[in-house]
Amino acid sequence: AGDRFDAIYENIFHRPITAPKSTFSIDVDTAAYAKIRMYLTQNGSLPRPDAVRIEEMINYFSYDYEPPAGDTPFSSQLSVSDCPWQPTHRLVRVGIQGRTVDDERPPANLVFLIDVSGSMQSANKLPLLKRSMKMLAEQLGENDKVSIVVYASASGLVLPSTNGTDTQAVLGALSRLSAGGSTNGGEGIELAYDIALENFVPGGSNRVILCTDGDFNVGTTGTDELVRLAADKSEHGVQLTVLGFGMGNHNDAMLEQVSNRANGNYAFIDSIAEARKVLVDQMQGTLVTIAKDVKIQVEFNPTTVAAYRLIGYENRMLKTEDFDDDKKDAGEIGAGHRVTALYEVIPAGVSSPMLPEIAAADELKYQKRKIKKNDDDDLLTLYVRYKEPEADVSKKLTFVL
DSSP: OOOBOOOOOOOOOBOTTTOOEEEEEOOOOOHHHHHHHHIIIIIOSOOOGGGOOHHHHHHTSOOOOOOOOTTOSEEEEEEEEEOTTSTTSEEEEEEEEEOOOOSOOOOEEEEEEEEOSGGGOSTTTHHHHHHHHHHHHTTOOTTOEEEEEEESSSEEEEEEEEETTOHHHHHHHHHTOOOOSOOOHHHHHHHHHHHHHHTOOTTSEEEEEEEEOOOOOSSSOSHHHHHHHHHHHHTTTOEEEEEEEOSSSOBHHHHHHHHHHTTEEEEEEOSHHHHHIIIIITHHHHHOEEEEEEEEEEEEOTTTEEEEEEESOGGGBOOGGGGGOTTSOOEEEETTOEEEEEEEEEETTOOOTTSHHHHTSOOOGGGOOOOOGGGTTOOEEEEEEEEOTTOSSOEEEEEEO
């Protein structure tokens, strides 16, 4: 079957005079980086171009951004530099940093949904998954609850909700897992969410952690059906973390879409070191959501910018009007998480080989508005819209470069 990826069509240049605003949903996924690393270091082959989601490559790393002050959940980190591949262009970095949470994290109600189908037998799948889960089990405390649901030909509860301090029960259940049978992902997801809702902790972190290669081949197998199912379940306050494993039949396209629609995040585990990074070092951020439906909108100034393009985030793009629409779903951000996006900018007055294709867009007759005198050397304004974790109405932050 081969690994499956969604096609990526690179963002094109836009002119601020006709399209002043660039809008997208934030993304803190890192799966693409670890997946590409696996191709290069374990397989000795280049990945397919569609495996390379640039925003996940950039967001894989930690950057030393200033944390926000006061009660605001985000600070912004805006900068501009030369563009390495087009010396006359500029590279703009738009960064937002989420606040960290120093106090005790809220209690967690975790349901592991583990794929034990035949395709999970190889060493970099179920055996690596078990070792990863053991590391996470050791992080849990007395306020936490953990359950394990497995799915293959049939779905079942192998560990009912158990106190986080009962590490032996968790490790015992993990050690009994073995791979065999075909995969019915939908049935497992239904059961896992039911268990999560039965043990729901108000004000806590309620999360299904789906561990799979995504090779669903019976029951609810269509990506659309699974995505709809995950989106529907996410409305009840249960979030989703997707951990992808393996290569050869890894359905990256579906796992990314499921995590996007289910208020989730998506990481790929290619090694025990990556498991430690995702499940131990970054678990605080994963379990503590500081803001949801986080959207970014950048407005470019036509007097200083001839054209711009967003690098990456192709499948996170939103319409301009989606930014102010609180019904429009967007990404969640955890404590201490940061998001970085890069724009390639052609400054006003620079002749560039990239400009002719878009110069045909006629100047708009009514757009020649006067820019306020003190604004005319701005490059851009960044708007961040977000909701508090329990809120239905969004707030907006504004930053200027």
